[in-house]
Amino acid sequence: MWFNVLKNTVLLFLLALISCANLSKPKATIKEAKTIKQSEKQTIVGANRIGKYLPLIQGKRVGVVANQTSVIFKNSQDSIFEVYPDGEIELSHVEKNTKLHTHIIDSLLSLNINIKKVFAPEHGFRGTADAGELVKDGIDTKTGLPLISLHGKNRKPTPEQLKDLDVIIFDIQDVGVRFYTYISTLHNVMEASAEAGIPIIIFDRPNPNGHYVDGPTLEAKNKSFLGMHTIPLVHGMTIGEYAQMINGETWLENGVKCEITIIPVKNYTHNTFYSLPLRPSPNLPNDQSIKLYPSLGLFEGTNINAGRGTEFQFQRYGAPFLDSETMTFKYTPHANFGAKYPKHKDKLCYGEDLSNATIKDEMTLKWVIKAYENSTDKSLFFLTNGFTKHAGTNKLQQQIEAGLSEVEIKATWKDDLEAFKLIREKYLIYD
Incomplete structure (x- = not known):
């Protein structure tokens, strides 16, 4: 009998301890940053580093340049949020695996950020339009936010479209190729923002082709929306690094410079393998x-x-x-x-x-x-x-028509590539 009494007493004591532990479990607050079960080796994109940018946009009128890749990721094993929420929130906001990702627009709205409008690049906000297809302005059916196309009647935000904004967030996954037009959109947004005196916050993301530099360098006479800068076809930079180069090389009209803040990727180098969880455009599926x-x-x-x-x-x-x-x-x-x-x-x-x-x-x-x-x-x-x-x-077509080999053609790129690498080095954020 004494054994049963002792056993029951111990069980009651243990239950009391568990109950007290649950009641005293702290919630994440803005006063103290808390990383939730974060793997030290997990690559964390800029959008996930909430604490780095939340203080910069609270109380501001915000415009967001985004598409279907502009997401905060979740993971069934480890949450990869760095949490600095506005006041107390339920930890389920970042821990429940109801989705593998949350769109940055939905996340910011849930944190009471005053988003005024969304700007969309080629392929549109949902990323479903064909390459080169003109996309119209509209309203996002889920949030009711105005959608302004930067691949329609204008590719650069107008002063009228920017006049009610205090800050712009740029968050788009790129693939590091000159004729992939997201970097042209970046240029146009930076230029319009610089002219309007509006700062940009760039949520950086890895470049899946960021581990090498290669290809012919664009000649100034051949500038177009498929290539606005005299860089090689494969530039080996993230969006954040590329933005620094646009500023540093004074590529914006009249030499203006845009005020930018980069939210960097954590646990990333240019040699880090990164598999894109979402297709960056309709025809890049894997x-x-x-x-x-x-x-x-x-x-x-x-x-x-x-x-x-x-x-x-x-x-x-x-x-x-x-x-x-x-x-x-x-x-x-x-x-x-x-x-x-x-x-x-x-x-x-x-x-x-x-x-x-x-x-x-x-x-x-x-x-x-x-x-x-x-x-x-x-x-x-x-x-x-x-x-x-x-x-x-136009040299590359002439070289192919003349029957030059790949080795012979690539030899003509060497000097331009070496010169670009020296310039690129000044703007790199990651090893």
């Missing part, structure tokens, strides 16, 4: 397409289909006029998500499947050269001005 994009993206300036209209975008290429005896892989592009009018729609294409190709840390010309050499009618290959806009130079 790691393989993103790795191949610097090389196969040149096909956008030709009459060759680069996988648009299939489920293997930028993982294959082909055209009806490629030699079917050499290019034995066959596929037929059809209209689909992100490609309403793919090249050679509903026509049988001959080409090459690269979905399992091994990719080195470089941009390669071998597939463009192979496709050109195996064109049954070479007059069909290059599109007027399109290839020059993507390459940034």
Whole structure:
């Protein structure tokens, strides 16, 4: 009997201790930063570092440049938020695995941030528009916020669109390729903000192609929205680093400089492998397409289909006029998500499947050269001005047409690449 009494007493004591521990469990507050079960090696994007930027936007009228990649991530094993919430919040706000991510707009609104409007780049706020497709202004059905397209009637915010803002947040996932237009949008937003005297906060994200620099350098005479700066095709910088270069190299109109604050990525270097959890645009569905994009993206300036209209975008290429005896892989592009009018729609294409190709840390010309050499009618290959806009130079087309090898062509890039790397070094945030 005495044993049972003793056992019950011990159990009651333990229950009391557990109850007291639960009642006294502290909630995260803005007074003291608290990292919730954060892995030391976990790469943490700028958007997740709430404590770094919340004090900068509280009480401000905020504009946000965003798309479908502008999210705060959750993880079923470890929360990867750095928490400095405004006052007390339930820890479930960051710990429950109801979603793998929360859009930055929803997160900021839940923290009572006064968001006035959202600016959207190419492909739109939800990231569903075709490449090059004009996107109209509108209203976000979920939040009721005004949506202003920066790929429609204007690509640079107007003074009227900025007049009721105190600060702008820029949060878009880039892939580190010159003709991927998000860095052109960055330039235009910085320029408009500098002219209006409005600071920008950049939520930095890793560059999945940030571990090398390669490709032809854009010539000033070939500037366009597909390339606004005299940089190589693959620049090896994050959005935050690139913004510093835009300022430092005085690339904005009239040499104006934009006031920027960068919320850096944590636990990241340029050699850190980073797999994008969300496709950054409709036709970059996975790691393989993103790795191949610097090389196969040149096909956008030709009459060759680069996988648009299939489920293997930028993982294959082909055209009806490629030699079917050499290019034995066959596929037929059809209209689909992100490609309403793919090249050679509903026509049988001959080409090459690269979905399992091994990719080195470089941009390669071998597939463009192979496709050109195996064109049954070479007059069909290059599109007027399109290839020059993507390459940034008319020399590359001339070199391919003259039959130069990849080694010979790449040798002509060497001096420009070395000069750019010296400039790039001044603006790097990460090793």
